[in-house]
Amino acid sequence: MSDSPVALITGANRGIGLEVARQLAGRAWTVWVGARDKARGHEAASSLEGDVHPLLIDVTNAASVKSAAEHLAGSTGCLDVLVNNAGVLLDADKSLLDLDDETLLATLQTNTLGVLRVTRAFLPMLRKSAAPRIVNVSSGGGQLSDPSTWAPAYCLSKTALNGVTVQLAATLPGFAVNSVCPGWVRTDMGGSAAPRSVEEGATGIVWLAADAPHTQTGGFFRDGQPIPW
Numbered sequence: 001m002s003d004s005p006v007a008l009i010t011g012a013n014r015g016i017g018l019e020v021a022r023q024l025a026g027r028a029w030t031v032w033v034g035a036r037d038k039a040r041g042h043e044a045a046s047s048l049e050g051d052v053h054p055l056l057i058d059v060t061n062a063a064s065v066k067s068a069a070e071h072l073a074g075s076t077g078c079l080d081v082l083v084n085n086a087g088v089l090l091d092a093d094k095s096l097l098d099l100d101d102e103t104l105l106a107t108l109q110t111n112t113l114g115v116l117r118v119t120r121a122f123l124p125m126l127r128k129s130a131a132p133r134i135v136n137v138s139s140g141g142g143q144l145s146d147p148s149t150w151a152p153a154y155c156l157s158k159t160a161l162n163g164v165t166v167q168l169a170a171t172l173p174g175f176a177v178n179s180v181c182p183g184w185v186r187t188d189m190g191g192s193a194a195p196r197s198v199e200e201g202a203t204g205i206v207w208l209a210a211d212a213p214h215t216q217t218g219g220f221f222r223d224g225q226p227i228p229w
Helices: 015-023 036-048 063-075 101-126 153-173 197-211
Strands: 006-009 029-037 052-055 083-085 131-137 174-181 220-221
Touching: 015 029, 015 036, 015 052, 015 083, 015 197, 015 220, 029 036, 036 052, 052 063, 063 101, 083 101, 083 197, 101 131, 101 153, 131 153, 131 197, 153 174, 174 197, 197 220
Parallel strands: 006 029, 006 083, 029 052, 083 131, 131 174, 174 220
Antiparallel strands: none
């Protein structure tokens, strides 16, 4: 069995998640590419060099998450880093007063509850690591210190995710649990007008996953620097 650090990245078949997988694999990590579509997950994993494997996981589905955790537990000794990257943006053009319940609930189901669901399922494997880390990919749109009226369901879900991060950090001594804002990145979600490349967006995530002091927990970061909640 390899002694390389092991990372799981959800929503990693494209965009920022795929780039995080690429950068960690380039450091000789064992990387599991989480994707809810089996074919796309395999395609993404096979596009990367290194010790990279696909993992079928739908963060909104408890049975899928349980199955993914069982598969990973049977394939590797432990999990060192969980990057909760899977997310949706469903309401870019809506205002809070026009936001329907269904859109808000669907957004929270993936962006907030999905993170907690996945974290719970993979905790037994993370506990086997000498230095477990959880990185929750959030957004500046979730900052209460600088509220945004754009995409209210998305922003609310990221505010709640930041709350989950703080709670997890307090609940899991010995873990490094942090939120990260990758900035506005040119992805399918961010669009072509975004000023940042996927490489730039992934850098801060990789820093928290691999380079930040393990004693740093319960924080919110962009490009390796703390930002207000």
